[in-house]
Amino acid sequence: MSLDVRLPIGGFFTLLGLLLTGYGWATLGAPGTAPAGVPIDLVWGAVLLVFGVALLGLARRARQPPNP
Amino acid sequence: MTTLGWVDYAVMALYFAFVLGIGAALRRYVHTSEDFFLSGRAIPAWVTGLAFVSANLGAQEVIGMGASGAKYGIATSHFYWIGAIPAMVFIGLFMMPFYYGSRARSVPEYLKLRFDEKTRALNAVSFAIMTVFSSGISLYAMGKLLHLLLGWSFDSSILMAAGVVLAYIFLGGLTSAIYNEVLQFFLIVLGFAPLVFLGLRAVGGWSGLVARLADHATAAGFAPGAYTRSWAFMGHASTNPVGVEWFGLVMGLGFVLSFGYWCTDFLVVQRAMAANSMTAARRTPLIAAFPKMLFPFLVILPGMLALVVSPTSGVRDAAPTAYSISTTSTTSPTSGAPAVGIVPPKVDSHGAPLRDARGRVVLDYDLATPMLLLHFFPAGLLGLGLTALLASFMSGMAGNVTAFNTVWTYDLYQSYVRRGAPDAHYLAMGRFATVAGVAISIAAAYVAASFNNIMDFLQLVFAFVNAPLFATFALGMFWKRTTGHGAFTGLIAGTLAAAVHHGLSLPAGASVGVKGGYLGVVTTFPSELAQTFWTAIVAWTTCFVVTIIVSLVTRPRPPEELRGLVYGLTPKPVDTAVSWFQRPVTLAVVVLAVTVILNAVFF
Numbered sequence: 174m175s176l177d178v179r180l181p182i183g184g185f186f187t188l189l190g191l192l193l194t195g196y197g198w199a200t201l202g203a204p205g206t207a208p209a210g211v212p213i214d215l216v217w218g219a220v221l222l223v224f225g226v227a228l229l230g231l232a233r234r235a236r237q238p239p240n241p
Numbered sequence: 242m243t244t245l246g247w248v249d250y251a252v253m254a255l256y257f258a259f260v261l262g263i264g265a266a267l268r269r270y271v272h273t274s275e276d277f278f279l280s281g282r283a284i285p286a287w288v289t290g291l292a293f294v295s296a297n298l299g300a301q302e303v304i305g306m307g308a309s310g311a312k313y314g315i316a317t318s319h320f321y322w323i324g325a326i327p328a329m330v331f332i333g334l335f336m337m338p339f340y341y342g343s344r345a346r347s348v349p350e351y352l353k354l355r356f357d358e359k360t361r362a363l364n365a366v367s368f369a370i371m372t373v374f375s376s377g378i379s380l381y382a383m384g385k386l387l388h389l390l391l392g393w394s395f396d397s398s399i400l401m402a403a404g405v406v407l408a409y410i411f412l413g414g415l416t417s418a419i420y421n422e423v424l425q426f427f428l429i430v431l432g433f434a435p436l437v438f439l440g441l442r443a444v445g446g447w448s449g450l451v452a453r454l455a456d457h458a459t460a461a462g463f464a465p466g467a468y469t470r471s472w473a474f475m476g477h478a479s480t481n482p483v484g485v486e487w488f489g490l491v492m493g494l495g496f497v498l499s500f501g502y503w504c505t506d507f508l509v510v511q512r513a514m515a516a517n518s519m520t521a522a523r524r525t526p527l528i529a530a531f532p533k534m535l536f537p538f539l540v541i542l543p544g545m546l547a548l549v550v551s552p553t554s555g556v557r558d559a560a561p562t563a564y565s566i567s568t569t570s571t572t573s574p575t576s577g578a579p580a581v582g583i584v585p586p587k588v589d590s591h592g593a594p595l596r597d598a599r600g601r602v603v604l605d606y607d608l609a610t611p612m613l614l615l616h617f618f619p620a621g622l623l624g625l626g627l628t629a630l631l632a633s634f635m636s637g638m639a640g641n642v643t644a645f646n647t648v649w650t651y652d653l654y655q656s657y658v659r660r661g662a663p664d665a666h667y668l669a670m671g672r673f674a675t676v677a678g679v680a681i682s683i684a685a686a687y688v689a690a691s692f693n694n695i696m697d698f699l700q701l702v703f704a705f706v707n708a709p710l711f712a713t714f715a716l717g718m719f720w721k722r723t724t725g726h727g728a729f730t731g732l733i734a735g736t737l738a739a740a741v742h743h744g745l746s747l748p749a750g751a752s753v754g755v756k757g758g759y760l761g762v763v764t765t766f767p768s769e770l771a772q773t774f775w776t777a778i779v780a781w782t783t784c785f786v787v788t789i790i791v792s793l794v795t796r797p798r799p800p801e802e803l804r805g806l807v808y809g810l811t812p813k814p815v816d817t818a819v820s821w822f823q824r825p826v827t828l829a830v831v832v833l834a835v836t837v838i839l840n841a842v843f844f
Contacts, residue, residue: 176270178288178420178423181266181424182424182427184259185256189252189625192255193458196248196620200619200620205556205557205619207555207556207619208439208443209443209617211439213435213618214620217435217622220431221431224431225689
């Protein structure tokens with residue numbers, strides 16, 4: 174199968190991470206955005222972004238031909 | 242009722258776009274029926290492994306295990322550490338060589354190769370009916386929940402979810418379902434992990450949760466650790482919230498039900514059959530076992546936390562009385578009955594709280610996890626959490642639909658309706674069966690909405706059919722003397738034994754009817770789970786004994802016909818293609834060792 178599953182999943186989490194991080198940044202300090210004292214949209218958005226980029230990186234590495 | 246923000250809808254839209262995009266992208270790789278039903282047997286082990294566990298990660302898992310966490314505490318982890326991991330190791334090490342090595346395209350087809358046509362037909366028909374009805378029950382639960390929490394239309398919710406599942410399976414077949422299951426797996430893990438993090442932070446960590454649940458346990462008449470220790474109070478059924486003693490638990494859940502599901506259910510086995518080699522197929526359930534043994538922290542803890550968090554500790558007032566009642570709602574703002582934590586009481590049709598035989602308010606445990614989600618997640622993350630919930634409903638449904646279209650096309654249509662047609666005909670039939678499977682699921686969802694007792698009854702019948710299955714497979718795979726007549730008679734006898742045992746027993750406090758006792762109440766069990774476990778034990782034992790007796794008096798097939806199908810007549814698989822640490826035996830040892838440690842830590 175020639176579609177690497179890491180590509181669409183990595184793309185999804187990268188975009189999701191960007192969306193949540195951006196929204197969390199824009200609403201930082203607003204009431205009702207920090208349950209248990211944690212600005213969770215910003216923090217978790219960053220986690221999702223790192224995860225998505227890592228999957229894209231793994232997929233990209235797998236597509237490169239091995240060194241001679 | 243909670244109103245979603247634009248960012249929440251944006252998260253959902255992004256998810257739907259990718260799910261459908263995956264289906265569209267995979268369409269060009271589907272040329273044959275084997276591509277459509279078995280992914281061309283070309284998927285790597287880590288992908289089939291995550292799909293294996295994700296196909297089981299349906300709504301019953303996410304909502305149901307959260308509900309059980311609230312009801313029984315950490316003892317719910319038995320459904321994982323005893324009720325799943327040993328069976329997943331067993332199928333990977335011992336049964337997969339026969340499923341994959343026989344080149345059977347489905348579990349019923351293995352039964353045909355090993356036994357005979359009638360045993361295959363019995364299994365295929367019962368399985369096909371069960372999958373579409375299970376899918377329908379899942380749809381119904383989703384529509385009801387979204388209506389209750391968000392005020393969404395029941396009709397629109399189920400049509401939207403069913404339409405998306407239909408589209409991506411129709412386009413890309415099993416590969417599309419598997420790829421989306423991997424996406425759904427990560428979405429559910431990453432959607433629920435922050436919920437557990439925030440919940441634990443709000444109650445003072447694990448020690449804070451233990452302290453708060455100790456009060457809850459004492460109030461319910463148990464020892465302080467009854468909700469936070471998994472084995473310590475299993476000596477007697479009356480000393481733990483589950484109402485089961487260790488023997489019934491280990492034999493009923495850990496052996497009969499667990500092995501019956503994980504080792505024989507085509508819904509999960511199909512994922513392993515799509516793997517790109519015998520070693521990959523054997524590694525599939527073992528790779529799946531790693532996330533599976535950690536799921537209790539993801540799906541059970543939210544239920545336990547919902548019982549003890551303060552209603553004012555989250556980002557919005559998640560007090561149950563804030564939710565408006567509707568025609569299909571079970572939660573009333575006017576009942577006045579106290580919630581426990583943020584878990585609301587169940588109410589009757591007049592809005593009065595339901596009470597058990599001892600006069601205590603009955604909580605609506607199914608709402609424990611969804612309420613915690615609304616309680617802690619602000620806009621943005623709420624979209625992620627709700628999308629994860631949607632993903633769990635959809636992955637469960639997709640698993641059922643792909644299993645249904647394969648069994649229908651290969652085991653029923655090709656075997657009994659039209660043999661010898663060109664492959665393109667069966668590919669087209671597979672797509673048609675996908676549409677039909679989704680349509681029947683939608684119809685079943687409406688049946689469930691109209692006649693709830695009918696669905697309870699059907700689930701009961703399914704349980705009777707499933708309970709004896711593992712005895713048939715175990716004997717078929719490991720005793721060459723087992724005959725087709727023995728297997729068929731054993732299955733029928735085991736199913737009847739389950740019905741008779743259930744009909745003669747009743748859980749404490751239940752009324753005669755769908756809960757049992759319809760043949761006369763000979764014995765009572767402390768809980769419904771105890772009755773279920775013992776019914777399974779009776780069914781398995783009956784099937785095992787009857788199969789042996791009938792096999793001994795009927796003529797076995799010659800050994801040369803059973804090569805590749807039975808242990809002892811099949812060469813042992815060699816796993817030299819992968820490093821020693823990736824081999825099935827190594828993975829199995831690690832999985833079992835970690836499971837023992839987890840049991841010891843929460844003993």
